[in-house]
Amino acid sequence: MHALIAELYPICRSITGDGFRHTLHRIAREIPLTIHEVASGTRVLDWTVPKEWNIRDAYVKNGRGERVIDFRRSNLHVVNYSVPVHRTLSLAELTPRLFTLPERPAWIPYRTSYYTETWGFCLAHRDLLALEDGDYEVCIDSTLENGHLTYGEYVIAGQRSDEILISCHCCHPSLANDNLSGIAVAIALAQHVAARRPSLSYRFLFIPGTIGSITWLARNEEKLVAIRHGLVLSCLGDRGGLTYKRSRRGDALVDRAATHVLRHTGAGHAILDFVPYGYDERQYCSPGFDLAVGSLTRTPNGRFAEYHTSADDLAFVTPESLADSYARCLEILDILEHDARYVNLNPKGEPQLGRRGIYNAMGGGHLPEFEFGLLWVLNLSDGQHGLLDIAERSGLPFGLIHRCAATLVAHDLLRPPRDGG
Numbered sequence: 001m002h003a004l005i006a007e008l009y010p011i012c013r014s015i016t017g018d019g020f021r022h023t024l025h026r027i028a029r030e031i032p033l034t035i036h037e038v039a040s041g042t043r044v045l046d047w048t049v050p051k052e053w054n055i056r057d058a059y060v061k062n063g064r065g066e067r068v069i070d071f072r073r074s075n076l077h078v079v080n081y082s083v084p085v086h087r088t089l090s091l092a093e094l095t096p097r098l099f100t101l102p103e104r105p106a107w108i109p110y111r112t113s114y115y116t117e118t119w120g121f122c123l124a125h126r127d128l129l130a131l132e133d134g135d136y137e138v139c140i141d142s143t144l145e146n147g148h149l150t151y152g153e154y155v156i157a158g159q160r161s162d163e164i165l166i167s168c169h170c171c172h173p174s175l176a177n178d179n180l181s182g183i184a185v186a187i188a189l190a191q192h193v194a195a196r197r198p199s200l201s202y203r204f205l206f207i208p209g210t211i212g213s214i215t216w217l218a219r220n221e222e223k224l225v226a227i228r229h230g231l232v233l234s235c236l237g238d239r240g241g242l243t244y245k246r247s248r249r250g251d252a253l254v255d256r257a258a259t260h261v262l263r264h265t266g267a268g269h270a271i272l273d274f275v276p277y278g279y280d281e282r283q284y285c286s287p288g289f290d291l292a293v294g295s296l297t298r299t300p301n302g303r304f305a306e307y308h309t310s311a312d313d314l315a316f317v318t319p320e321s322l323a324d325s326y327a328r329c330l331e332i333l334d335i336l337e338h339d340a341r342y343v344n345l346n347p348k349g350e351p352q353l354g355r356r357g358i359y360n361a362m363g364g365g366h367l368p369e370f371e372f373g374l375l376w377v378l379n380l381s382d383g384q385h386g387l388l389d390i391a392e393r394s395g396l397p398f399g400l401i402h403r404c405a406a407t408l409v410a411h412d413l414l415r416p417p418r419d420g421g
Contacts (some may be wrong), residue, residue: 001184001322004030005237006314008180012075015114015171015208016040016052016149023170024152027183027206031190034155037148044218047211050114052147053081060094060121061137068131069121075173076310078140080112082119086139094136100125101309108310110175114211117144124310149215152206154190158198164336165230165293166190166202167280169209175308176317178301179209181237185326192330199337200228213280217289229254229336230293232281236325237317238306240299241268248274248285252292256388257335257398261328264397272300296332298325335398339388342381342405343415350378356411369396373404381405381414 008026013019024035042049058071058078071077079099097120101109105125113120119140152170166189168182183206190204207213217224230247231254242265244258250273262269274294276282278301284293298321306312353359359371376394377387387405391398408414 001181001188001326002237002314002317002319004184004187005176005180005317008183009174009176009314010075012055012173013171014053014080014112014173015211016050016147017054019054019173020171020208021150023183024150024206027152027187030187031154031194031204033152033206035150035152037150038215038219039148040146042215044211044215047214049149049215050211051144052149053142053144055082055140055142058082058121058140058142059137061139062132063134063136068127068136069123074108074310076108076110076122078142079118079120079122080110080173081114081144082140082142083117083144084140084142085119086141088135088137090135091131091133094138095128097121098123098128100128104305104309104311105129107306110172110308110310149208149211151208151212151216153216154204156190156193156198156202156204158201160200161226162228163201163203163226164333165205165227165284165291166233167205167207167213167230167284167293168233169212169280170206171208171212174310175312176314177237177304177312178235178307181235181317181322181325182233184322185236185329186233188326189329189333193333201226203227207280209280210283213283217283224289224291227291227293229257230281230284230291231258231329231332232279232284232293232295233297233329234279234295235297235299235301235304237322238298238304239318239321240304241270242325242328243270243272243297243300245272245278245281245295245297245300246274247281247292247294248287248290249292250274252294253339253388254292254294254332254336256392257332257339258294258296260335260388260391260398261331265328296325296329331399334402335388338402339386339398340417341383341386342377342409342417343383344378344381344413345415346413347382350375351413356413358407358411369400370404372396373400374408377401377404377408378413
């Protein structure tokens, strides 16, 4: 995952354009992605697909012809979506177009102007202070014209038509944690699911932020009835603890599943209530759709100093954090796949487990966790409680409860759900 992030890191992405397409084409080498194009000017809910932006080069040259700001060194140097410009300006005229972080003088900020036609440059504050009085040649070799918004989609058919939606935004340029970590984890999850025969179907979306989810929702309203659970993935590679932000519903199965997994990690974590701000979960959870979609990050957006700066680089993202995020995602998906209501076929008193070889023959000692789980599953499998209900009430991890249920089914003590759900 980290190697893929390193490969994608140099690409100048935006909400439209060839950089976004380049990224999708690279993703398509990992998973069979379907790429969709939506024309500029298309009405999507209350929005309109914007003009397409592409950039070839940009710089600011001093009087000696030296590039004191150079897009080739960092694509963060240009305000994303800047309109083309080529002129000579004095330092006083240029300065209002320059954006820095005085409190972080070595870092380049990331700024955008998606829906306002303007232009600007970003640079380290220390470099701004080093600029000399005089005239500067300013050039942004870009285009902003009618084209397309592009997004990628990968659907994995399961045994049932009910879907899990996995969504990540792919529109940021050289920012490793936000958003390349989410892309890398989503690809790994898709590869894992595709190699198995999942119970549920999966839909993976690789979209530009905000306008991408709005566009997808506008074009796919008839498909929303199948979406039972969803996760928006981003900021999954930093060293912070995992954070789950609940869906608008607050008590959806995905909310409970993520909460259960994070509480059993043994590591620091946070569970946040829904707020209508953040990533694309706020579009999926808008009141007209109200999908059960939560958001999984490590340190949330805006809460780490490196957010939307050049310090969100390859060193900020670690393979260990990516691996942990991936593993926790798998555990959440495992709950969504396997939570179901079973029925105890011998509900009057406890069945004798010892003679069936699934209970410790030596009594009187501390009850092992697996055997404790067997008793919990038998007691609460009345057709009214699901496996996650049992895990939450018992305090045992879902994986153990699921294994207990499978053992009891194998010994004809438990009836699995007839409809698979």
